[in-house]
Amino acid sequence: MGQSNEKFYCECRSKKDKNKNGGQTKKLLMKSSEYLYNPRVCKGLAVSTREREEMELRGILPPAVRCRNLQVKAVIQNLDRFEENLSKYIYLRNLQDFDEELFYKVMMEHTEKLMPIVYTPTVGLACIKYSTIFHRPRGIFLTVHDGGRIHHILGNWPERNVKAIVVTDGERILGLGDLGANGMGIPVGKLALYTALAGIPPELTLPVTIDFGTNNQKLIEDPFYIGLRQKRVKGPEYNDLMDEFMEAVVQRYGRSCLIQFEDFGNHNAFRLLEKYKPNYCTFNDDIQGTASVAVAGILASLKITGLKLAQNIFLFQGAGEAALGTANLLVMAMEQDGVQSEEAMKKIWLIDSKGLIVKNRPTGGITEHKARFAKDYQNLTSLEEIVKSIKPTVLIGASAQRGVFTENVLQTMANNHKQPVIFALSNPTDKAECTASDAYIHTEGRCVFASGSPFEPVTINEKTHYPGQGNNAYIFPGVAFAIMACGVHYVSDEVFLVSAKALADQVRKEHLAEGRVYPPLKKIHDVSFNIAIKLTQYFYAEDFATRRPEPHDKIAFLRSKQYNYARPLSIKLGRHPY
Template identity: 60%
Template structure:
């Protein structure tokens, strides 16, 4: 059967070709059409209509079937299900991002519960460990210590000019996996994918960056497939000057309002950089402030489940690093804001244990760093967590030190013995670093526990009741915070922003969520959470006069929704009636 080709709608650009023996001739250039096939921002796969294929000069370069974007999503899900290994699924998703950006974000945005554990925690941890094996195409910038003095020039090499948000790491403390050096790039890439998928921030406005100053991971230094600088980390003044130049270069290249999110820096650098830069740049540290916000949101939701106030509780942290200190500081602020308890008094209800034992004043062994000092109380030194739990009788136990299984049966049974509803947060990730599983927490407290984790656990049945553990993932917080900051033009991000985000998230937890053990909204509602958080931040910013976007929008949520990225294909998505294609070509292949 023959068909009548489409009458040409316009024409392709004409290119002049000069040949040695034939002189000058004119031939159509295929470059514009090929750009549509090679550029992931433009590529639509088999979603190009017949009109588009002929107008762009790509007719014949694609199979004749024309698919809707929804059909392509279904195909992607079937392809993903072919892979049993999570790392292979991660590689498939990254390959899709390299090929078809809009399809990637539609797939991820509309299948968050299934795919977020693949593109982010826990699978991204393994992807970072094996980054050297799987690297194919650049998705961000690698800036080394040897680029010092020329960082602005490196930033100039990034092809986008309208960058609003940067996630940067130096790879020293990736998740609970330690120093992964330049292989930590998977974290900025994954975080910014969630910026777009969960908060609608336009992908061309995001930039992942890894600062390579070396690695102290001896295994990587000896690994032929490690792709970073092969020497130990540069520290001291050279390192600090390098970070200073990076911050200044970002402002010079993209402007003062560009959001810089610090991610997975070592504890010793994370706190001091936060204090050094927070009032000079538009910046925050997700490990400190994002983790604090999502944890406090979970605690505020737990108050609903236990019908208590913050001041009714004694908090004990297993760990005193970035995450734990950030949560503790925001908890104290929450007590002051919500219950009028001065921060200094609120801190007396918060205890911490680090690798050397309970943090107490005048601790004879190990000393106490500056950022831990506010939580050092009068008490005799103690080393073992089991003994500390028996002594302090906390009502809320929070794990943030990546020590797998440290909340053992004895500790969980003790928590249930002196609390009607013990609150247990096992926040470390990836999953194999969790302090206890959800199932163990329920089993060893005989179902009394109010539980949340940092990594996902599958629903299970306990005593005839279905339990759906809540995941305290930072993804509930940082995309919405960033969206609110970008839309309102906040210059400096205060702790009040993160407390406001925590309160907004906790307010979205329903009685139905609490009834099945969730302290967070269902993960599939996370995009709505991000928009609500951003709108709440906008309200705070205009009330506090920290916003710089004017005039002030009357409806903050409507204004924010108007800024969101649209991942749907543009143009004609169906076959126009005037194309006389054979009927069988227009049918799905399954019906041929």
């Protein structure tokens, strides 16, 4: 078998020879110790007796052989023993570091149970505690001191065929603010959902955190903090490093490598998107992904309220990335319905920290992106007064201000309209503008409600309402999958309106009857795949796809690109047909 007891061989045909009779085989050499500690190939007790002999693992593993299904049951039983979700998060992260396929099998089969742990709301707490719970590196940590070496450092990542990167600078993690290098929990969590929800092979993905320092003094003083202990760098030094990073990604991984931006501060998020969108395969999930899922919920709500999109008045509590992204996508949606841009913008009102965004506001603070929606109106600062004055049909929270949708605000919405639409989209749960219970109780069960993080069903007058979760996870995995599969180089804004409509179309009558404006979470795998189908059709129709020839059977095409558990070792080790 080899020159030492530590080694075993695995035979596989090269891609060049796999379809030729008598083609030469290649041998992949791996130490048994490397097998046991390589999460991409290790499968623990699922290794068969024969494989144990071939790999010389006899005696290293205990004699029992467990099938994958039994391993899944063991994982769930262990998870249920933990009382705290953070402990469950740590357990799942350790599982991912030991047996990647088992981790994703568990995630795919128990998505509804595990998404609140791997993603919102628990990922927020995990980011706060990231330095303390840090165990094994996952992803690339770049710093402001790495200028001139980014291309080289990316080369330290063991995978060479990276097709998607999720990157953050940690300045605005969810509604938690500046968490610096601790923000790595977001790219790690997002990319886990790439695979668990859309079937993107994990070896094609790379989490990245760019550490420019932090203005969070508690982190700087924390002895366990894993990031740079300095104030954030701004200006030319920041810009130059971002430029170098983007260029290095293309040089290292190619023009079609997707770069998804996450949780950058508002002042950087918009300008970086505008700067890089024309020349890179990139999108900002906080701006465009949030907008897509919010607009999808609004489109679905029309099936309940009976109104047309342009018959609504939209009021946003918040005027940051999520609110402005949603507002702009709503304008695009109304334009496609035949409404003039100026008329569409009249339907949209925004509130920031200084009050209603109106022209000539004495307190100022109206940036270029906000000014587009500024109105000739009186200067109001109280949300309750604003709701009474402009009578919105749709109230959207994207402010991370807990409880700002007060009893009076909710009752006013109910007094103004028979079925008010109320979206409390801020994450994590303790940053939500109101709870599902508050929304339903104070509107007498008449509102159409959705939130960013999950809430339990609410029963009022013997009717049970199931609050929809307006989570970006409904959008970004399917979007990323289609972009990667089609070899897209440019991600247009229309991608997110196509996705929003595709998501809204999957809300069935039975879902609407329960008060949902999103499909149940247990359907999210199908949702992601169906969004990918619609986008694949769009990319080829609009000539954005570079993979040729155009596949006749796009469903089969996408299926051939998905992750599965029975992959040959050659694929597990990075030789994937993307």
